[in-house]
Amino acid sequence: MAPRKTGLDSSERGDGASAVTIQAVATAAGVSKTTVSHVLSGNRPVSADTRRRVEKVMDELGFSPNFFAQALNRNRSNTIALIAQDITNPFYPSLARGLQAAVSSRDQVVMLFDAGAGEGGLTHAFVTDAIQRRADGVVIAISDVDDDIARLRDAGIPVVAVGSGASKLPIDWVTADDERIAADAVMHLHLLGHRRIATITGPLGHTPGKPRHVGYLRAMADLDLPVTSELIEHGEWTRESGFEAMMRLAARRDRPSAVFCANDMMAIGALDAARRLGLSVPQDVAILGVDDIDAAALVRPALTTVRIPAEEIGRAAGELLLHRISEGMTTTHRHVLVQHTLQIRESA
Amino acid sequence: MAPRKTGLDSSERGDGASAVTIQAVATAAGVSKTTVSHVLSGNRPVSADTRRRVEKVMDELGFSPNFFAQALNRNRSNTIALIAQDITNPFYPSLARGLQAAVSSRDQVVMLFDAGAGEGGLTHAFVTDAIQRRADGVVIAISDVDDDIARLRDAGIPVVAVGSGASKLPIDWVTADDERIAADAVMHLHLLGHRRIATITGPLGHTPGKPRHVGYLRAMADLDLPVTSELIEHGEWTRESGFEAMMRLAARRDRPSAVFCANDMMAIGALDAARRLGLSVPQDVAILGVDDIDAAALVRPALTTVRIPAEEIGRAAGELLLHRISEGMTTTHRHVLVQHTLQIRESA
DNA sequence: CTGAAAGCGCTTACAG
């Protein structure tokens, strides 16, 4: 099939369409490559006549400019890299969708890197890829990777971090307002008449475990509700840890009437515990989560939770990136806090 | 900042690292560009000495070959496009993960196109992007897009379709064995002692609604269990339609003792209906779904379901693609059926 | 409004 054995024969692939170059179009239209290039880019006036002729030829020949040649000249890949902690966690797909929505208007495409919930080593490789492939921008949705963020910055590539108030570096970021999420949840429980409001926290070392706990404490203080260690239990984000924590909470002499769980999985575990104990929700104990995962609506009783607008986070990240790409790096950095919403269902 | 006003100054971005070219390395190492290129590619022997020297210089200068220049020469993008129906449906993220796992070993990266569950128009645009950007391969995880598949083929780009026995075109595809999924589900219910086994189908016009129904019918026939219209209800994949269908089934004079639902969402709706009717599951009626979405394990009673190995589908698709990329197009096409597994939980 | 030519940063026959 291939006429020669050596090297890469360009006819080896895309025999038809992709073989047509700007030169072929120029010849067929009786103009120069320069002119063809300009009808393509619009960077210089072309007479209506010539334009029409060239466009017609392009059409007939099925011309499509060689992306690499363009990229090589412009030094732009029109590609945004998304480095995600765990694409099977529903937060990230929504984020990806929002990102695509924001950047596709500028002919940007998203390159997906899924760390598979694995160790940080992969991020390093992903960043190397992003640099080599000259991504126009990168959104990093994974934490504790300041070194890699620095590499990107040194390579002159705009970065926006997502879900991170945690980075020490001066960078653009967008995140949910975790403190307010917790505070709003507590306020809701308070409006429902609850006074003994407990919490099941996530790990307090990082975002978002820490800010969600701070928000809980702040709201309780604002409401003049006393917080004792009786009201605080720690979980690990998992259903099982939520179950255990709820069992402990329920065993207290003065049982809380409501529990704010720092995420939905723990809240679902708490629901399990309530069922196990024969406590009805929300009558005996109200339970409230954060995230609004799909299962929140499917579980019984349906979980009241605070919805984090992942898609909007993605969109905002995309816009920040586009802004950086056109305006360039500066010393001032932008931070955006997206607005969450309370999804009131049955559990609180 | 920028010294000139006109044009794109290459120093405008990536001031440091990315400015270093193969020429710079050659000069610093006292060799030709040719040699540098060959230590990079390994396409020709280079004396150990020279190699060491060049590599040292590359390191010191932080050289990283310009991806576009390479791609332009090789006519390879090292990029696989994934066109997905709806990335927020958990099937697709897992697929993406498997795909990445399969192709990353060959230095391929995945470009994500999410159709956002929208109309087919987007797919056309995505395919255009994939062609322009010279994707080395495309996995199409969306149905009824034979026209676009044909465009890809005409452009000489390998395609593998996923979840589609539906395409009329002779192409590579990988899918779950929907008929066997249904048959295995029915067999399981039969082993549990059920004889009056009903089904809630999806829409029968397409994959996977149709093959899952065919599998149900086949298994019932194999087991010599009579199937009357009494045992068949149609749904639309949604929780609500599953609820309604189950209500109808439960109203039959001779109520079925088990229900095979063609997906988990409908099965969860059926669970809702059972609760509403005071039927206990699985004692009064057993319910079985397909997909194993996250919620299946979170719902009460936990849903017994057939797990579709999305990640493996992605991996298989990636392998098929890599094969096509290296072997080229041929007239024979490969089809792979991935193996599903029964997740036995509480509902059946 | 249009062209000839240089250049983007690589790869690879060709020649030694």
Added chain:
DNA sequence: CTGAAAGCGCTTACAG
């Protein structure tokens, strides 16, 4: 084992 040079398919000063 190594180099000089042509070429990949575009873009864009420069010149008219």
